[in-house]
Amino acid sequence: MFTQTADQDLLEATTADYLRVTWTPARIRELSRLDSPFDPALWRRGVDLGWTALLVPADSGGGSVSGNGLADLLAVAYQFGRHAAPGPLIGTNVVAAALARWGTKEQHGGPLAELLDGAATAAWGYAPRTGPRSGNGLRAVSSDDGVALTGTVPLVETGTASGYLLLAAADAQGLRSHYLVPRDAPGVRTSPLRGIDLTRRYQSVTLQDATVSAAARVGEPGSADDHDELLLDLTAVLQAAEIVGTMERAFTTTLQWTHDRYSFGRPLGSYQEIKHRMADLRTQLEASAAVTAKAARHVGEGSPDARLWASTAKAYAGQVGPELIQDCVQLHGGIGVTFEHDLHIYLRRATVNAQLFGTPAAFTDRLVSLTETALGGGK
Amino acid sequence: MIDVDEFATRARGWLAENLPPADPTRDTFFLHAATHPTDEEVLARAATCRELQRRLFDGGFAGICVPPEYGGQGLTPAHQAAFNREIRGYDYPAEIQASTFIPCMAVLLEFGTEEQKLRHIPRMLRGEEIWVQLLSEPGGGSDAAGAVTTATRDGENWVLNGSKVWTTSGWWGDWALCLARTNWDVEKHRGLTVFSVPMSAPGLEIRQVELVNGSKDFCQEFLTDVVVPDTDRIGDVDAGWGVMTRWLYHERTISGGSPYVTGGGNRPNAGPYDIGSLIEAARAFGTLDDSRTRALLGEAQTNVLVLRALVEAVTRKMAGGALPYHAAAMTRLFGGTSNARRAAIATELYGEAGVVWSPDEETAAQVGLGYLTRQAACIGGGTTEMARNVISERLLGMPREQRADTVAFRDVPRGPQAGGSGA
Numbered sequence: 001m002f003t004q005t006a007d008q009d010l011l012e013a014t015t016a017d018y019l020r021v022t023w024t025p026a027r028i029r030e031l032s033r034l035d036s037p038f039d040p041a042l043w044r045r046g047v048d049l050g051w052t053a054l055l056v057p058a059d060s061g062g063g064s065v066s067g068n069g070l071a072d073l074l075a076v077a078y079q080f081g082r083h084a085a086p087g088p089l090i091g092t093n094v095v096a097a098a099l100a101r102w103g104t105k106e107q108h109g110g111p112l113a114e115l116l117d118g119a120a121t122a123a124w125g126y127a128p129r130t131g132p133r134s135g136n137g138l139r140a141v142s143s144d145d146g147v148a149l150t151g152t153v154p155l156v157e158t159g160t161a162s163g164y165l166l167l168a169a170a171d172a173q174g175l176r177s178h179y180l181v182p183r184d185a186p187g188v189r190t191s192p193l194r195g196i197d198l199t200r201r202y203q204s205v206t207l208q209d210a211t212v213s214a215a216a217r218v219g220e221p222g223s224a225d226d227h228d229e230l231l232l233d234l235t236a237v238l239q240a241a242e243i244v245g246t247m248e249r250a251f252t253t254t255l256q257w258t259h260d261r262y263s264f265g266r267p268l269g270s271y272q273e274i275k276h277r278m279a280d281l282r283t284q285l286e287a288s289a290a291v292t293a294k295a296a297r298h299v300g301e302g303s304p305d306a307r308l309w310a311s312t313a314k315a316y317a318g319q320v321g322p323e324l325i326q327d328c329v330q331l332h333g334g335i336g337v338t339f340e341h342d343l344h345i346y347l348r349r350a351t352v353n354a355q356l357f358g359t360p361a362a363f364t365d366r367l368v369s370l371t372e373t374a375l376g377g378g379k
Numbered sequence: 380m381i382d383v384d385e386f387a388t389r390a391r392g393w394l395a396e397n398l399p400p401a402d403p404t405r406d407t408f409f410l411h412a413a414t415h416p417t418d419e420e421v422l423a424r425a426a427t428c429r430e431l432q433r434r435l436f437d438g439g440f441a442g443i444c445v446p447p448e449y450g451g452q453g454l455t456p457a458h459q460a461a462f463n464r465e466i467r468g469y470d471y472p473a474e475i476q477a478s479t480f481i482p483c484m485a486v487l488l489e490f491g492t493e494e495q496k497l498r499h500i501p502r503m504l505r506g507e508e509i510w511v512q513l514l515s516e517p518g519g520g521s522d523a524a525g526a527v528t529t530a531t532r533d534g535e536n537w538v539l540n541g542s543k544v545w546t547t548s549g550w551w552g553d554w555a556l557c558l559a560r561t562n563w564d565v566e567k568h569r570g571l572t573v574f575s576v577p578m579s580a581p582g583l584e585i586r587q588v589e590l591v592n593g594s595k596d597f598c599q600e601f602l603t604d605v606v607v608p609d610t611d612r613i614g615d616v617d618a619g620w621g622v623m624t625r626w627l628y629h630e631r632t633i634s635g636g637s638p639y640v641t642g643g644g645n646r647p648n649a650g651p652y653d654i655g656s657l658i659e660a661a662r663a664f665g666t667l668d669d670s671r672t673r674a675l676l677g678e679a680q681t682n683v684l685v686l687r688a689l690v691e692a693v694t695r696k697m698a699g700g701a702l703p704y705h706a707a708a709m710t711r712l713f714g715g716t717s718n719a720r721r722a723a724i725a726t727e728l729y730g731e732a733g734v735v736w737s738p739d740e741e742t743a744a745q746v747g748l749g750y751l752t753r754q755a756a757c758i759g760g761g762t763t764e765m766a767r768n769v770i771s772e773r774l775l776g777m778p779r780e781q782r783a784d785t786v787a788f789r790d791v792p793r794g795p796q797a798g799g800s801g802a
């Protein structure tokens with residue numbers, strides 16, 4: 001769906017093969033009954049295919065296959081969506097990108113290397129400014145021992161036990177900076193959350209004087225506000241790509257069903273009402289893929305329009321993706337709302353991606369503000 | 380006959396004395412419960428429903444529109460409507476209204492023999508018989524007349540073979556209405572017969588099916604040589620389609636307008652979708668004053684109020700003959716699509732909290748899981764697509780779809796999911 005070069009094709013094909021055999025829908029249903037479905041060994045084998053290297057330049061130990069790492073990663077995220085695969089793909093890549101851009105040499109040698117070889121995963125502890133999960137923000141207090149972080153992060157994705165969190169905290173002057181915090185640092189407490197995705201798990205994090213060295217800061221003091229926006233662009237594009245994967249899977253399954261299923265002596269697909277529905281859905285799928293690919297190109301190249309396209313991709317795919325899958329459920333009838341059918345696996349993944357890190361409505365709002373600014377009238 | 384106001388006054392007093400208040404924080408309706416009720420919990424609630432139904436019966440409020448000879452009150456739809464207004468806020472046997480009273484009791488009233496009515500209806504009204512619907516089959520539910528479950532005559536009995544599916548409450552129901560094919564050599568509508576079948580009948584095997592929200596109240600049944608006496612046949616042999624059209628009509632009235640349903644449809648309250656609950660959630664999130672939030676809340680509540688008005692108007696017009704009974708498909712369509720939209724609105728309002736929640740956030744869990752199962756509102760009881768077909772072809776008289784099933788049923792093309800050979 002997204003690939004344009006032979007190298008990207010290869011990356012996508014190896015990823016798809018691995019995901020297909022490793023995480024069948026039946027396996028995902030089984031994993032959903034476990035407290036901790038994350039498997040470090042299986043993650044590492046995936047990482048060997050290049051999953052976490054693409055947003056990191058070659059001189060920092062990574063490498064893209066086409067020159068635009070985000071465009072490459074799109075193919076992987078798309079396949080993650082198509083298989084509703086477990087593992088913190090988006091968070092790990094986003095934190096890797098942050099470390100690659102703004103991290104110190106030491107951070108490159110240590111944590112980033114761990115993300116690149118699959119020994120650790122990472123999560124970005126983003127909290128929207130408003131809404132149900134706004135959190136109360138973290139405070140950072142510097143001392144001779146380093147920086148003590150206190151506060152709560154409403155939600156991060158789980159992964160390897162000793163992975164990393166990228167968290168923004170404000171100092172006494174109100175300057176927000178990012179810090180890389182080991183999940184198992186003293187003073188970090190996590191408690192499990194529940195949710196609709198079957199294999200992606202989340203936890204809330206409470207920090208009470210969690211002390212990290214001053215060298216744990218990522219980027220200049222006060223850079224977190226700006227950096228958050230770029231991380232949000234990356235996250236939005238990758239979420240959109242996963243959503244497109246879930247849409248494709250649900251759509252293809254449903255198209256086949258309209259051939260196989262009979263009603264009143266006719267295949268469902270012979271009814272014009274059903275044909276038109278499928279035509280609408282196919283168009284939405286193509287549109288979602290198109291806007292996501294364009295966003296990846298712009299964000300990957302750092303073009304001036306990058307933020308606008310990233311916002312549009314998440315706003316659009318986030319809105320139509322879950323709705324498209326709901327329509328697929330509808331066209332399946334009763335079997336579509338059963339646990340033993342596969343459709344809900346994709347509906348869950350699409351919906352989580354649509355709602356986390358800002359809802360489609362929040363990105364629509366962002367798009368309007370950006371457009372206003374571009375037109376010279378905005379804030 | 381007692382006048383409606385007087386009846387309402389009597390009901391008000393009786394309800395205050397005899398029914399417990401509804402617990403709005405606890406959504407016991409099995410399909411929507413977020414906490415994956417165990418089988419024991421479901422059975423306990425079913426027992427409560429039976430017991431509450433018995434209280435209604437003893438108080439003289441069960442079967443308000445059912446003739447007295449079958450245990451009812453012999454009053455009018457206006458009395459039932461008044462009672463339904465009074466019962467708001469009380470716990471009542473919401474979960475057994477569908478399917479026991481509609482469509483099953485309604486169908487028995489119209490098509491049952493005197494013996495059948497005397498045998499079953501008082502027991503239904505006393506909460507002693509819970510009825511379910513053996514209608515949909517693995518090969519298809521929309522095309523109910525395409526049933527391949529077969530009943531073969533054997534002296535004074537019938538022998539049933541086949542499979543039924545999506546039976547709500549099938550595993551704890553007592554009796555069922557069952558549609559079966561009795562003739563494969565005629566056009567499909569002319570070879571069907573309806574039977575009443577005890578769910579404990581030998582040869583009737585029941586499997587619970589898990590829904591995406593963890594509920595296991597849906598069932599699939601496998602019928603292997605299930606023997607049904609001819610006295611349990613409902614309506615004439617091969618005349619089942621006439622029964623079916625009324626069966627489907629009564630089923631569609633779950634959105635409102637049935638004289639046989641106590642309370643407001645099949646749920647005691649709207650759970651997380653109740654407007655008060657949505658406003659409270661938005662306030663807690665700090666988003667209540669956002670214009671977007673207000674537009675969403677307004678849309679949700681507009682849908683609720685318009686549905687109420689639509690049901691009242693359509694019911695009135697059907698009763699007065701201004702609209703044919705096919706008009707009930709409009710309330711079904713509006714009810715289904717507006718419920719689905721409501722689930723989307725709640726999900727948007729809850730934002731991140733509607734997809735990831737802490738273990739003590741029961742309402743958020745209901746919103747998240749409710750979104751995953753939301754299409755059930757547009758599928759169960761006949762799909763919204765079928766409602767659109769009824770509205771366009773029956774109500775509006777638009778040309779019918781080309782039919783591929785007018786030949787002998789044996790020769791009608793069927794998909795791979797449909798078993799049954801008609802051997």
Ligand SMILES: Cc1cc2nc3c(=O)[nH]c(=O)nc-3n(C[C@H](O)[C@H](O)[C@H](O)COP(=O)(O)OP(=O)(O)OC[C@H]3O[C@@H](n4cnc5c(N)ncnc54)[C@H](O)[C@@H]3O)c2cc1C
Pocket residue numbers: 261262263264268271273274330331332333334335337410478511512513514515516517518519520521522544545546547548754755756758759760761762763764765768
């Ligand atoms: C909550 C719930 C409770 C239920 N309870 C019961 C119960 O107690 N007893 C029981 O017997 N069944 C029950 N059902 C089953 C329900 O009646 C069927 O699921 C429904 O009638 C659809 O049948 P199906 O699932 O076989 O889908 P199908 O009939 O295969 O339809 C699949 C899709 O195709 C569409 N379609 C079919 N034909 C046409 C057409 N001609 N034109 C346009 N679109 C068409 C349908 O609308 C649907 O979207 C329940 C279902 C749900 C969700």
